[in-house]
Amino acid sequence: MDPETKTKLARQFIEAIPFSRVLGMQLDEISEGRAVCSMPYDTRFVGDPDTAVIHGGAVSALMDTCSGAAVMSHPDAPVVTATIDLRIDYMRAATPGQRINCEATCYHVTRSVAFVRCVAFDDDHDNPVASAVGAFTADRGKASRRSSEALS
């Protein structure tokens, strides 16, 4: 599959995810192994009532989706993936009222696993809110093996 078709498929898949739509997530950029996503501030997503700071769980949904998009768009990974594990470090509270942006890079793909790094920030781009590392499935399965065999 050529990179353009792959990116298009990944975009269609990400934009059709029900929970991402509910969070108002948008896919801002997607290219080979790299994705940029963002999400608006919403009072429904608040985790700390005393400070109105968004819940870590809302940020993790954005980071998980963005990481998945990075995997799907990678030239060596299949368009289907699932999270194996995701570790998120919360560096500071996101500023209430500001959009959360996320940049994910799929930096290595083996025959069965894709490795991703991801950073989230608000308007202050130099001072990240959270960072994450994750492993995703990259199992090409029988169907795609068959199609690649047909090509050779």
Place this chain on the structure above:
Amino acid sequence: MKRPEPVQVIKGRREAALTGLVARVPYIQFLGVEFDRRGDELTAVLPFKDELIGNPALPALHGGVTAAFLEITAIIELGWAALWDEMETGRIAAEDITPAAMPRLPKTIDFTVDYLRSGLPRDAYARARINRSGRRYASVHVEAWQDNRTRLYAQATGHFLMPAPNG
């Protein structure tokens, strides 16, 4: 000898405390997470709804929903453990258990989720175990399952910064 309090009084106080703790967090309401209490033991319940789907093809719960569900379970467990002590030792009187008097919730330092199976489109349950709770830091493990308690669909470990006393 002082007679023990009637069971309804004790239950009422504990329920009010738990409700007060949970109702203040908008994201818990947004996801629809509820808590089942047996004595001091909490089980978090995530009733299924279509908008929680992350992969419509399977279909499966969104990984971010599962992560949030587990993180909420850990945070409420820590808040509840602190509140329980205050309540049972009588440091907080029944009439003071109001939403405004609830303790500040701990802040997540890091959270690692292990996705063991894909989350099915049905209710999920989770329980947290506080492995260490110091004055400043806490380490919590959470397990989540759907139909079968012994077949976990996700587990997580997280570290939390405890709120400064009276701060």
